Amino acid sequence: MEELNIAPQTQSEPVPGAAFEPAIVAFVCNWCTYTAADLAGTSRMVQSPNVRLVRMMCTGMVDPKYIIKALLGGADAVLISGCHPGDCHYINGNYKARRRVKLLMEILPRFGIDGRRIKLTWVGASEGNEFAATVNRFAAEIKELGPIDTRRLPLL
Amino acid sequence: MPSRIGVYVCHCGTNIAGRVDSAGVARHAAGLKNVAVARDYKFMCSDPGQDMIIKDIREMGLTRVVVASCSPRLHEKTFQKACQRGGLNPFLFQMTCIREHCSWVVVDPAEATAKAKSLVAGAVSRVNEHEELYSRVEAVHPDVLVVGGGIAGIQAALDIARSGHKVHLVERGPSIGGHMTQFDKTFPTLDCAACISTPKMVAVSQEPNINLMTMSEVVEVKGYVGNYTARIRTRPRYIDQNRCTGCGLCMEKCPKSVPSEFEEGIGQRKAIHRNSPQSVPNTPIIDPASCIYLVKGKCGSCQKNCPSQAIDFTQEESYLDVRAGTIVLATGFDILDPTALSQYGFGRYPEVYTGLQFERLNNAVGPTGGKIVMKNGQAPESVAIVHCVGSRDKNHHEYCSRVCCMYALKYDHLIKDKIGHHARVYNFYIDMRCFGKGYEEFYRRVQDEGVIFIRGRPSEVTDQTQGPEEAGKLIVVAEDTLLGRPVRVAVDMVVLCTAMQPRSNAAEVARIFGISQGQDGFFLEEHPKLGPVSTATDGIFLAGTCQGPKDIPDAVAHASGGAGQALSLAARGEVSISPTVSWINPDICIGCKMCVGLCAYSAIEYDERRRVCVINEAMCKGCGSCAGHCPSGAAQVRHFNEKQVFAELEGLFAPAQPVRQPVASSAT
């Protein structure tokens, strides 16, 4: 098996003259936010094309390593989204995710990553409109923030 | 050996190909590492589409398959089965969604195509890391648990019991029957509610396969599909059901009267009471909050008068564990309390009623013996019926309650029938929704009876009169939107058709059973069209109005659906359980026990001898809470492990490579 090296950045390379199109990874749980994304699609709610969904069974399985890997591997931002508090299909996985993301947000700035590049939201299965709005809002925020420059991170 | 991947990009007619260049995506995929063949096709889920995959697996020796099409929530199983038919383990497959998440939501074709390419690359990269997994087969316990004994729960319980399976029917209240037992007549046929519900209720009590538990609630559910254990709490009735003959003498002698919940507050009941003589079981109950003996320790009149010594003040709350393979939830609905819509004066003006109160006014065993009369005992000369109170209203419930138009028509008819043709009836409606079988005909019939329909939502109900002709009346103020002018209608009585809404304890019930509520608060079905009775939790089904507003025919049909699904599992006797659960690698685990406390299902135990944690796969649900936290990386969710997620991320961001080989296009 090939070693898991970090792929070179492509999407977020600033092309002179072209508007910055961020690449965003969204780790979403199967039961709520992924379902909401399906509903947003079925209802043809236009979304910015910058977000790539990675389907997880629950936000509780989103290892902080995955978030860091995404940021170092080409994503300008990471969205983690699951069921509303109390609604997690696995009782309380989302509370665990919340704790973990909070810790991560405290640590990442020390390595030069802006905390605004990580967002945790709750989007329930029936909230297609909320999903589309979240995606569009986040994409706009990251466009504003500009590309991540991992080469200049003290971490590397 | 490197894997040989087959990639299949669907057009979904024009649903995908109308925006995404499916053939271009396939060409892109063909250039990705380890891809042996990439094709695009009109409908991958069709038989020819699936056959294409099967043929390629067999003839080209594919060891991995990727399909880019609709959401995996729709067709993942379809393609997994196709892989299996081709001889490939179904978990060596990955699906990525380029319809709901791409072609339907990205406007620009170039952007949509680029996104689809990236998603496919992610899936291709991930599938390299997939491992063969094997589903576990477990026995399904033949008994079924039905929760809620309204007409829906009754129907489900009877259907299941008659097939020979045992049913535990758990009802929170003292009697089964639910809201239907409060009605007098039912639309559109005007059958008497008791005449059609009582036989069903009696059938429940006489059915040997039904274990009926009233005054009971499920407080905890453990296990998984096929193997649930429910803990049931039963509150005391203070009457020995085996001794009580239902004679009712105790109720006559009880000195304490309080407003009755069953009569919706417009009638009284005793401390020892039962909803109606047709209650099943017909044993009364003592309400501990109002019983003089239970509060103050003296009285005991019922005990002295009971000819069968059935009164037992020593009864206590009890718990029972029952096992069941599947569960049907039929916990029904509540009606909205219209006090919040203060403009309609409910609670302020005595002659403003809710629909359920009006049902009781009509009921032959209700507080007025079935006579429609005002608080002063006189029959109203004029009645206003306000539709959509709290329904189709952004401030309360956006949805339509689906029964109000029809029961309003029922009231129209009953008023004309009981009070006489001279009684004036005004309906304030937004739209008339008479969609069911025989409903439009009923609407016509009522129109012919001389009922008045005013299109407009009233702005208020008031007693502020503007002239002598309005004196002593309630005035309904509205705009007639058909005529475009304001109207004031003075009436003796106002009936509010209040919205059906989720039970006040729906959130609690959803939590106990591990299911979700939709935006409206009703329990969420698996799919709004194709899975209206199943839930996202395997083995738990919905019946009746707990899923959304329904009339009786729809609630009964829905309940039979739920019963059918529960039975199909019970009859099959076994169920295959997903192998996508977690596993702790004993060679890596450092025995920190972090995961033990994180697992919400108590599936992890510490093995003292080996000093590592071990997951009980039968109890693990695969949530990954342990894996997300394990500091050593020993805990991993199968099919969602670190290698797989990393590979997906790498694929998503890998730069496009030049195409190595021509695409084998099967597009027509």
Ligand SMILES: Cc1cc2nc3c(=O)[nH]c(=O)nc-3n(C[C@H](O)[C@H](O)[C@H](O)COP(=O)(O)OP(=O)(O)OC[C@H]3O[C@@H](n4cnc5c(N)ncnc54)[C@H](O)[C@@H]3O)c2cc1C
């Ligand atoms: C005013 C009014 C008039 C209507 N008139 C008509 C009509 O004429 N014709 C018609 O077709 N439809 C009519 N309907 C609709 C009809 O009431 C419903 O379709 C029907 O009652 C739904 O039955 P159900 O079993 O789903 O719910 P319910 O009748 O609400 O029964 C639910 C049962 O579950 C029990 N329960 C609740 N929570 C729990 C729990 N946690 N544990 C255990 N048990 C629990 C409750 O005690 C209850 O017995 C009317 C509705 C209203 C509001």
Ligand code: SF4
């Ligand atoms: S003890 Fe007295 S108050 Fe209590 S139920 Fe019996 S008669 Fe009624």
Ligand code: SF4
């Ligand atoms: S994945 Fe881990 S935390 Fe979740 S149920 Fe299984 S053992 Fe428990």
Ligand code: FES
């Ligand atoms: S399943 Fe959605 S957050 Fe846990």
